[in-house]
Amino acid sequence: MSNIEIFEESKKYMPGGVNSPVRAFKDVDLTPPIIKRGSGAYIFDEEGNRYTDFVGAWGPMLLGHCDEDVVKAIKDTCENAIAFGASTELELRLAKHMCTTLDNVEMVRMVNSGTEATMSAVKLARGYTGRDKILKFAGCYHGHFDGFLVSAGSGLLTEGIPGSAGVPEESIKNTIVGQYNNIENIRQVFNKYGEELAAVIIEPVAGNMGVVKAENEFMEELRALCDKHGTLLIFDEVMSGFRVSYKGAQSLFKVKPDLVTYAKIMGGGLPCGAYGGRRDVMEKLSPLGDVYQAGTMSGNPVVMAAGLATLTKLYNNHEYYQHIDSLGLKLQEGMKAIAKEKGIPLVVNRCGGMMTVFFTNKDKVTLYEDVMSCDTNLFKRFFTHMLKSGFNLPPSQYEAMFLSVKHSDKDIEEFLDAFRKFQV
Numbered sequence: 001m002s003n004i005e006i007f008e009e010s011k012k013y014m015p016g017g018v019n020s021p022v023r024a025f026k027d028v029d030l031t032p033p034i035i036k037r038g039s040g041a042y043i044f045d046e047e048g049n050r051y052t053d054f055v056g057a058w059g060p061m062l063l064g065h066c067d068e069d070v071v072k073a074i075k076d077t078c079e080n081a082i083a084f085g086a087s088t089e090l091e092l093r094l095a096k097h098m099c100t101t102l103d104n105v106e107m108v109r110m111v112n113s114g115t116e117a118t119m120s121a122v123k124l125a126r127g128y129t130g131r132d133k134i135l136k137f138a139g140c141y142h143g144h145f146d147g148f149l150v151s152a153g154s155g156l157l158t159e160g161i162p163g164s165a166g167v168p169e170e171s172i173k174n175t176i177v178g179q180y181n182n183i184e185n186i187r188q189v190f191n192k193y194g195e196e197l198a199a200v201i202i203e204p205v206a207g208n209m210g211v212v213k214a215e216n217e218f219m220e221e222l223r224a225l226c227d228k229h230g231t232l233l234i235f236d237e238v239m240s241g242f243r244v245s246y247k248g249a250q251s252l253f254k255v256k257p258d259l260v261t262y263a264k265i266m267g268g269g270l271p272c273g274a275y276g277g278r279r280d281v282m283e284k285l286s287p288l289g290d291v292y293q294a295g296t297m298s299g300n301p302v303v304m305a306a307g308l309a310t311l312t313k314l315y316n317n318h319e320y321y322q323h324i325d326s327l328g329l330k331l332q333e334g335m336k337a338i339a340k341e342k343g344i345p346l347v348v349n350r351c352g353g354m355m356t357v358f359f360t361n362k363d364k365v366t367l368y369e370d371v372m373s374c375d376t377n378l379f380k381r382f383f384t385h386m387l388k389s390g391f392n393l394p395p396s397q398y399e400a401m402f403l404s405v406k407h408s409d410k411d412i413e414e415f416l417d418a419f420r421k422f423q424v
């Protein structure tokens, strides 16, 4: 069947034809290619078209598609162990690897997705502090848990409105929405709610409004305010963990989080997640403490094996990060130079192997308002041109594109050649 035939048929059996909304290409008014296989930096659709992939399963495939060591670990494990719902040595090995190679993780709990990790970390923070309110930032995404599906209301200090149907006002009444990179705003939030805040959750390098890095001063102030008010600071490193560097965004700032959430790369492409951090906080989790969180599939042996193979390979090959960074720089500078020649208004934000091309007349994109003022029509035309030229990018202005270890200089040069041919 052709891509279109499969997609049309899929719509009969799955809402919108997909299992996760962004895959439907709604923002760009196109039919998505139906992907059959992946190898290294490339993916191939059902019609045999090849795309150089800059989505990487939305982040996880840092080692490229079907990395041989990850495939071997999965195959070797599932010969004898698929699921037990019991303790295994494999889960110990991954937990120990994370606790010993990461900076702020003394203990860890495995779960099955990024949403589960962030939702559980917030519950733990609430249980630990005995408080209910949380602060999140407009433009940051932490998964589809009701308490996170909040849109910023108007005004500087907002209590937010539900960002999805099916989310009762009740579920978000304890969620305060703050302004990313706006120090004055967080001071106001803490002045008003400081004593009631269980946690602040933040993407230290945001990827879900496109790539926007938190500023050092902002993070330092946030940490100081949390300390002053007894609020826990949660870094959501579901996307940035093991990506912007092995140790994630934590290594880019002088501040330490109390809890950290992971997913994506740490599962090597299988469904996974984890949250970890300070021992005294983690010990509040059941069965030691009174915060209940459980999972039939949590710590699944096949997932643990894929995660361990991925993280040990990354840890033992720090040069991978240099490779990705140098390709990222080449892509970023190349795009800026071409845009200048052609008079395309463009800002490229990048942090290691994650990057967003913002179509905007602004000089820089550091705030949510900057992101929201981008020209999404121009993005749509750019996306369509690049897809037709054989490059798979995230189908939205508000997402990050991802590089992998398997991308080469040639892939970047081909990308830049295609961009040069973009007719504005």
Ligand code: PMP
Pocket (backbone or CB within 6 Å): 058, 113, 114, 115, 116, 118, 141, 142, 143, 144, 203, 207, 208, 236, 237, 238, 239, 263, 264
């Ligand atoms: N947090 C962040 C920062 C994310 O980018 C995502 C997913 N893109 C999530 C949480 C939710 O993860 P999942 O889709 O695995 O539930």
